[in-house]
Amino acid sequence: MARGEWVYNGRGIWCSYKRTTLIVCLINIVVVLYVIHNLYNSLYMYPYNDSQSTFRYTPDQIRKMEESIQIRKASEPVELIKLVKQLKKGFLREDKVVELPQNSKQKLITEILARLRGVDARANATQKLEAVERWRKEKIKEAKGLVHGKTLNSTILPEEASDIARALSSDWADLAEEMGLWIPVEVINKEHDDKPDGEEEFDSRILPGRQLPPECHAELHTDYGGGAVRWGLTHHKASAYECCMACLDHAKRAKPGELKCNIWVYCPSETGCYSPDIYEHKNQECWLKYDKKPKLNFKDRYSESYRNAHPNAPLIVPWVSGVVSV
Known part of the structure; x- marks a missing residue:
């Protein structure tokens, strides 16, 4: 084994390297254990103690918190929330517009025109609108009766009755616009006859655009x-x-x-x-x-x-x- 010799006051002291290494290692272990002990106390012991002191509420504090929760629930606008939900459902229904087949639309258009032809030629726009509105209500009643099997001799097909009833009710504005139903307040067509005497009555001018084949x-x-x-x-x-x-x-x-x-x-x-x-x-x-x-x-x-x-x-x-x- 290797040994070292130190001289102190004229006397030699013999010490092995193994013994020196063991001493140094023991010192290092003691230092590491001390550091770990301090870290453990700072990371776990202190927060634990703080948490115990933070979440300890008094009965009076608990009572006040319960009262605040009850007040908050009582102040909720329940009716407003219900109204908003109803509006959302209405908007969703409006988004689902009924699409009628072209032949069904054509039948409705023919019936509207027939109803308007039966109105007095001197009737104003309000009277014409009333005639169309009466037709619409009659048609809705007819369609709903057909759905429930209470209508006979109807011009509506049974499989289209439900869609027509909905289209004439909730989707009437969109359907009327799609069919081109528009009644102006007043329609005045005036002719200005300023042709000289003897000139041909009919306008024989060439139509604008390309020549028709x-x-x-x-x-x-x-x-x-x-x-x-x-x-x-x-x-x-x-x-x-x-x-x-x-x-x-x-x-x-x-x-x-x-x-x-x-x-x-x-x-x-x-x-x-x-x-x-x-x-x-x-x-x-x-x-x-x-x-x-x-x-x-x-x-x-x-x-x-x-x-x-x-x-x-x-x-x-x-x-x-x-x-x-x-």
């Missing part, structure tokens, strides 16, 4: 009837040519079972066009229609007897129309 069969001062497959109130075209092309395109794109456009009616007049209905017809309206046997409503000019019955009617038929082959 032969397949459009365009007829000036002509208004054809038929069921609308596209409402002109919301369907405007820049020229009669584009209106005719829209009809031909509609016929090509129609799905099996759908009505194909075979009649187009266009308003080229900048001051609007006249028609014996509830609407105010404006320039560039393009009506796409279908009729198995197309029939004329008016040709060239309105008769004197008709103008006596309809004072707002002009002398000349302002529309230009055409019957196409599909």
Whole structure:
């Protein structure tokens, strides 16, 4: 074993390296244990003591906390919360708009027009609105009766009764807008006849836009009837040519079972066009229609007897129309 020799006061002291190492290690262990002891006391003992003193509430403090909780619950706006929930449900219902098939919409449109035709020609807008409102209520009653099996000889299909009742009730505004139902406060069509004597009565000027091809069969001062497959109130075209092309395109794109456009009616007049209905017809309206046997409503000019019955009617038929082959 290796040994070292130290000299002290003339005497030699022998000490082994192993004994020195053991002494140093013992000192280090004692230091480490002391440090761990101090860390343990600072991290665990003190927070524990603090927590014991922090969460000790007196009975009076507990009573006050319970009272504050009761006051907070009592002050909640219960009625307001219920109202907000009802509004949310209403908004969710409104978002789910009923989508009716095109043939069902067409039936409703036909019935509304029939009801309006039965109104006196001199009736004002309020009377016309009342007539439509009476029809709507009758139709809702008819549809609901059909749902419950209490209605016979109805024009409504049983499988569509529920949707029609809802569409005419909660979704009536959206449905009316989609069908183009709009009754103006007052419709006045005035004709300014300032042509010199002897000049041709009919306007023979060339229609604006591209020249119409032969397949459009365009007829000036002509208004054809038929069921609308596209409402002109919301369907405007820049020229009669584009209106005719829209009809031909509609016929090509129609799905099996759908009505194909075979009649187009266009308003080229900048001051609007006249028609014996509830609407105010404006320039560039393009009506796409279908009729198995197309029939004329008016040709060239309105008769004197008709103008006596309809004072707002002009002398000349302002529309230009055409019957196409599909």
